[in-house]
Amino acid sequence: MNANVSHLDRDAEATFSITDLANEFDVTTRAIRFYEDQNLLSPKRRGQTRIYDQRDRTRLKLILRGKRLGFSLAEVGEIINMYDSEPGEKAQLDFFIAKIRERCAMLKQQREDIEVTLAELGAVEKRCHDRLKELK
Amino acid sequence: MNANVSHLDRDAEATFSITDLANEFDVTTRAIRFYEDQNLLSPKRRGQTRIYDQRDRTRLKLILRGKRLGFSLAEVGEIINMYDSEPGEKAQLDFFIAKIRERCAMLKQQREDIEVTLAELGAVEKRCHDRLKELK
DNA sequence: TTGCCCGTATACGTTAACGTAAACGTAAAG
DNA sequence: CTTTACGTTTACGTTAACGTATACGGGCAA
Numbered sequence: 639m640n641a642n643v644s645h646l647d648r649d650a651e652a653t654f655s656i657t658d659l660a661n662e663f664d665v666t667t668r669a670i671r672f673y674e675d676q677n678l679l680s681p682k683r684r685g686q687t688r689i690y691d692q693r694d695r696t697r698l699k700l701i702l703r704g705k706r707l708g709f710s711l712a713e714v715g716e717i718i719n720m721y722d723s724e725p726g727e728k729a730q731l732d733f734f735i736a737k738i739r740e741r742c743a744m745l746k747q748q749r750e751d752i753e754v755t756l757a758e759l760g761a762v763e764k765r766c767h768d769r770l771k772e773l774k
Numbered sequence: 775m776n777a778n779v780s781h782l783d784r785d786a787e788a789t790f791s792i793t794d795l796a797n798e799f800d801v802t803t804r805a806i807r808f809y810e811d812q813n814l815l816s817p818k819r820r821g822q823t824r825i826y827d828q829r830d831r832t833r834l835k836l837i838l839r840g841k842r843l844g845f846s847l848a849e850v851g852e853i854i855n856m857y858d859s860e861p862g863e864k865a866q867l868d869f870f871i872a873k874i875r876e877r878c879a880m881l882k883q884q885r886e887d888i889e890v891t892l893a894e895l896g897a898v899e900k901r902c903h904d905r906l907k908e909l910k
Numbered sequence: 911t912t913g914c915c916c917g918t919a920t921a922c923g924t925t926a927a928c929g930t931a932a933a934c935g936t937a938a939a940g
Numbered sequence: 941c942t943t944t945a946c947g948t949t950t951a952c953g954t955t956a957a958c959g960t961a962t963a964c965g966g967g968c969a970a
Contacts, residue, residue, distance in 0.1 A: 657946070667947090672928060686935085686948050703887050708844015710926070717891075720898050728909055731902050738899045745888050745895075751839050752881050752888075755853075759881075762856050763874045766867050773864055793916075803917090808958060822918050822965085846956070 654690040659698055673701055676711050678718070707748065717741060790826040795834055809837055812847050814854070843884065853877060
């Protein structure tokens with residue numbers, strides 16, 4: 639259990655060790671530290687030791703999702719930094735929106751690729767089943 | 775135009791040079807040759823020169839689609855080899871079907887990741903627009 | 911014939927994303 | 941008190957997917 643959890647904001651300030659996160663998300667501690675090197679994470683420290691909170695945990699989850707989508711860590715950084723940055727000026731906002739649309743276009747292309755591939759693999763699987771029936 | 779195209783199977787036997795394909799799919803010839811090194815392509819040869827046909831062209835298209843989905847070339851190889859291989863024995867077929875299901879599961883996970891990310895990016899874009907209206 | 915463009919092969923260089931090893935501190939357990 | 945477990949930093953190693961450089965050959969337009 640966690641000492642720094644009041645009855646008011648229970649679990650809101652839950653913290654995690656590096657191995658906690660490594661186990662939960664099935665990655666190595668080396669990888670997590672590497673993401674920090676790349677400025678994708680910036681946990682608090684108690685002395686030398688890294689202390690991760692909910693926000694860090696969420697960012698890690700986003701990083702891994704980005705990786706599953708085939709994005710580089712640099713791209714992942716771009717994306718998740720969109721989530722919590724608040725650009726002030728108009729020009730910046732416009733640029734930002736353009737960036738977002740670009741990403742969305744890529745994702746939609748990917749989604750289409752997935753549909754096609756799923757259909758094709760489905761067809762191949764069917765052929766396999768047909769073949770199996772022939773054999774029996 | 776192509777010399778070796780009869781009126782019966784027009785374009786069915788169309789061939790392409792390496793730069794043809796490079797231009798069409800916007801990749802370098804180096805990349806295409808590299809895919810051949812990895813046994814993902816195996817064009818005919820006229821002397822030294824590589825001659826690509828429709829099947830090669832299709833395979834290249836599949837390779838690039840796989841890459842867009844974030845698969846490694848090794849994984850891409852596994853996938854596209856499913857399309858034209860005809861496994862004979864039952865054990866092989868079972869293994870094959872298992873492989874296919876595994877791939878499909880990954881793709882469905884990816885599709886879900888995409889939906890979530892699209893939704894989140896959509897929300898961020900909306901926030902940007904709201905912010906823009908405030909500024910005006 | 912000379913340059914240029916396309917093709918070839920060989921080979922070394924590069925970047926990303928970690929893996930792995932070494933060397934050390936600390937704290938609980940036997 | 942020493943082993944075990946977990947944490948740290950530093951640093952070199954590794955794999956994938958090409959990029960880039962070099963050197964060569966063939967065809968063809970000026």
